[in-house]
Amino acid sequence: MKIAIAQLNPTIGDLAGNARQILEAAQQAILQGADLLLTPELSLCGYPPRDLLMQPAFVQAMADTLEQLAQNLPSDLAVLVGTVVPNPSAAQGGKPLFNSTALLLAGQVQQVFHKRLLPTYDVFDEDRYFEPGLDSNVIVLNGIRIGVTICEDLWNDENFWGKRNYAIDPIAELVAAGVDLIVNLSASPYSVGKQQLRESMLQRATQTYQQPILYVNQIGGNDDLIFDGNSIGFNRHGHKVCRGLAFAPDLVMAEFDSAMQDLVVNEAAIAPQPDSEDAEMWAALVLGVQDYVRKCGFSKVVLGLSGGIDSALVAAIAATAVGAENVLGVLMPSPYSSAHSIKDAQALAHNVGIKTELLPIGSLMQAYDQTLSPLFAGTDFGVAEENIQSRIRGSLLMAISNKFGHLLISTGNKSEMAVGYCTLYGDMNGGLAAIADVPKTRVYSICHWLNASLKEVNISGLPVSFIPRSSSAEIIPPNILIKAPSAELKPGQVDQDSLPSYEVLDDILEQLILEHRAPADIVASGHDRGVVEKVIRLVSMAEFKRKQAPPGLKVTDRAFGTGWRVPIAKKWQPRFEPVPQTHQPRRNVVEIDAFRSPVS
Secondary structure, three states, X not given: OEEEEEEOOOOOOOHHHHHHHHHHHHHHHHHXXXXXXXXXXXXXXXXXXXXXXXOHHHHHHHHHHXXXXXXXXXXXXXXXXXXXXEOOOHXXXXXXXXXXXXXXXXXXXXXXXXXXXXXXOOOOOHHHOEOOOOOOOEEEEOOEEEEEEEHHHHOOOHHHHOOOOOOOOHHHHHHHOOOOEEEEEEOOXXXXXXXXXXXXXXXXXXXXXXXXXXXXXXXXXXXXXXXXXXXXXXXXXXXXXXXXXXXXXXXXXXXXXXXXXXXXXXXXXXXXXXXXXXXXXXXXXXXXXXXXXXXXXXXXXXXXXXXXXHHHHHHHHHHHHHOHHHEEEEEOOOOOOOHHHHHHHHHHHHHHOOEEEEOOOHHHHHHHHHHHHHHHOOOOOOXXXXXXXXXXXXXXXXXXXXXXOOEEEEOOOHHHHHHOOOOOOOOOOOOEEOOOOOOHHHHHHHHHHHHHHOOOOOOOOOOHHXXXXXXXXXXXXXXXXXXXXXXXXXXXXXXXXXXXXXXXXXXXXXXXXXXXXXXXXXXXXXXXXXXHHHHHHHHHHOHHXXXXXXXXOOOOOOOOOOOOOOOOOOOOOOOOOOOOOOOOXXXXXXXXXXXOXXXX
């Protein structure tokens, strides 16, 4: 039996467009001799639909579209489509809907299967809408018994995680039911290094149960979430049989040999992976910006160009995502801006091929000073006056966005967002925060990778469309990479006047935010206690800013977005009291954290 795996990029709520993608994939699959087509979780409506699910008309429209799709599909191709169906027992206390997969064949909906494990952690909130399915899901095609699972159903292997996150294990139950093959329809958001985790988990499951597994994943950006594809299959011995492209649509073919009772290894169907974390994060950010712009109905973007490394990276991402001709960079120097900052910004714009406008703000600063001078009389020049510059720039960028219909992309990084080194209604203005989940040290790393990669003939598996076009030997001007970071809001200012070095800051933030380590443990890892205390205090104080920030693309396990739910008004922050298991050495990043829920 030949099985086609369709990596699709749905737009949430575009039922007709998503159905069209499924139909087109089915037509291609038939041409390649497929008997079964797999599509991602909730492929009909896009994942995650969130509170659209509370609209009865939306749920009904999904049912109507599913029926029509069944009639339009090739009659001899079995297709598994992700959808939502009402729960008939909701009136007795259950949730109103099921997260489901429908088997479409011969013009009809033949069977419907329900997701059994509903994630409610990080960015997931499925228990808000869905009732868990109770039964194992099995279909029989061409005499082959196929177990059907949906995303999280695959993420409860006690042997892999060292504990159970749910009372049941759907994979173990399907194996006990005697299936020949397990398929998993997924919408698994990207975070750096996630594919390595997925493949390790799937390989362990196939080896443990001697059971072949095919996994299909959604691709594309939906608001703050990015989906990376990387659909994959393993045979019963844990050998890779196929893999879809990273960060791109794909149709991958796999074959189940009934005589061997196993999937056939096809080396030609195993797509290469990005060759580094910088490469995959670059591809993710480009895809996230590209889809956010497109799916929100924009065609052009605008951003402020300061001559710094953050805006340089965002400009390169934007130019690659939507085309350099559709990006406007705005230079807004103040009397405190250095000549090299203007020169560096112009060089960057030339390298990536974007248009620029120069809007000096000195006269606007004077007007603000004159207006505020009676009220500010007798006070010292300070942060309030510094931030007026940022707010002037933010207002100018919003005016351009408003006038010409450009999407404003903000350029702040995760390190700044974490400690509040950013200005509300200033540099935080925007419709999308492209690198808000990228630490400052990673910004430098990606920029160095970008410059080096442009000199290579082959970018190790990344689609060539992700690489900016430039006649320059380096996309990021060298001076941007070596000068001290500065907001340039007062004479001689550098970021390290207010913050520890970014190497120190980012390591503290990683331990605090991603690893949930106690302050005493962070100090024990080699950091000064006073610096750790300051960082913790700044992170806590900046919560009100983060709540008002534009959506930021999620590329790490813990982002300041959908999954970050920290109160603004609070009287608690991490303290230095002894806690269990303190002063333990940090684990390697590839180790499994048994105390963290798996992020499927």
